[in-house]
Amino acid sequence: MTKLAFSKMHGLGNDFVMIDAVRQDIRLSADQVRWLADRHFGVGCDQLLVVEPAQTPGVDFRYRIFNADGGEVEQCGNGARCFARFVFEQGLSDKREIRVETQKGIITPHLEDDGNVTVDMGVPVLKPADVPFVSDSDAWVQPLDVAGTTVAITAVSMGNPHAVQVVADVDTAPVAEQGPQIEHHPRFPARVNAGFLQVVDEHNVRLRVFERGAGETLACGTGACAAVVAGILRGLVASPVRVATRGGELTIAWGGVGTPVMMTGPAVTVFTGELTLP
Numbered sequence: 001m002t003k004l005a006f007s008k009m010h011g012l013g014n015d016f017v018m019i020d021a022v023r024q025d026i027r028l029s030a031d032q033v034r035w036l037a038d039r040h041f042g043v044g045c046d047q048l049l050v051v052e053p054a055q056t057p058g059v060d061f062r063y064r065i066f067n068a069d070g071g072e073v074e075q076c077g078n079g080a081r082c083f084a085r086f087v088f089e090q091g092l093s094d095k096r097e098i099r100v101e102t103q104k105g106i107i108t109p110h111l112e113d114d115g116n117v118t119v120d121m122g123v124p125v126l127k128p129a130d131v132p133f134v135s136d137s138d139a140w141v142q143p144l145d146v147a148g149t150t151v152a153i154t155a156v157s158m159g160n161p162h163a164v165q166v167v168a169d170v171d172t173a174p175v176a177e178q179g180p181q182i183e184h185h186p187r188f189p190a191r192v193n194a195g196f197l198q199v200v201d202e203h204n205v206r207l208r209v210f211e212r213g214a215g216e217t218l219a220c221g222t223g224a225c226a227a228v229v230a231g232i233l234r235g236l237v238a239s240p241v242r243v244a245t246r247g248g249e250l251t252i253a254w255g256g257v258g259t260p261v262m263m264t265g266p267a268v269t270v271f272t273g274e275l276t277l278p
């Protein structure tokens with residue numbers, strides 16, 4: 001029987017089980033990830049985050065991200081902020097700026113004095129083939145057939161893939177209906193996170209995201225980055241942009257094509273615990 005110490009954290013209600021695999025010798029199967037993520041039989045979370053020793057010189061840690069469905073993915077924005085608070089609170093690092101490698105490159109969370117965390121999320125990828133999105137056009141806005149209707153999406157990778165559409169009102173947007181269809185759309189061969197963006201004014205938007213491998217979450221950090229990139233490319237908003245999600249607000253700043261996206265928001269520890277893995 002394997003004992004596992006963990007922390008339960010959240011960023012705007014996007015919740016995580018955090019595991020220290022620096023001091024614990026732990027390797028989880030997809031079944032164990034699904035069990036931990038299960039809200040009835042396990043701890044419950046949208047994503048499970050595993051902190052490991054770095055594999056690259058000059059980098060502090062590696063962190064791995066698993067969706068509630070057990071699949072490992074490339075990037076997680078709210079998770080990156082929680083990762084930074086976790087390693088600080090757990091005494092794994094006393095640095096306020098931490099270089100961490102993910103499946104899709106190195107990101108740099110910074111613990112702010114006010115308790116928020118700012119993360120350099122890297123340069124967004126816009127070339128369709130690299131998102132990956134199947135298209136013979138490089139246009140920022142592209143039609144996508146979704147269950148008999150055509151929606152206008154912007155495909156953006158923040159390390160992980162996003163399809164962002166603009167809606168009149170997020171409260172009435174067809175998130176539950178279209179979300180699963182977009183997630184599994186054949187033009188997104190790695191599946192995709194489906195974002196629904198409402199522009200309030202030049203510096204304020206509202207956002208809902210149906211996440212790949214987790215369903216709709218209360219907030220999605222990379223989704224907020226992708227939505228602001230899409231909004232700026234479409235000429236609808238200007239940096240910085242406050243993104244209101246169902247779980248709270250993030251601030252996203254982006255200087256344009258070829259520059260990194262900066263994300264600022266909270267990271268909260270809810271409780272710590274120990275369990276026996278099945």
Ligand SMILES: N[C@@H](CCC[C@H](N)C(=O)O)C(=O)O
Nearest residue numbers: 076077078160212220221222
């Ligand atoms: N909630 C995350 C994103 C987690 C990964 C995503 N579901 C995917 O499959 O790409 C965030 O805050 O960015």
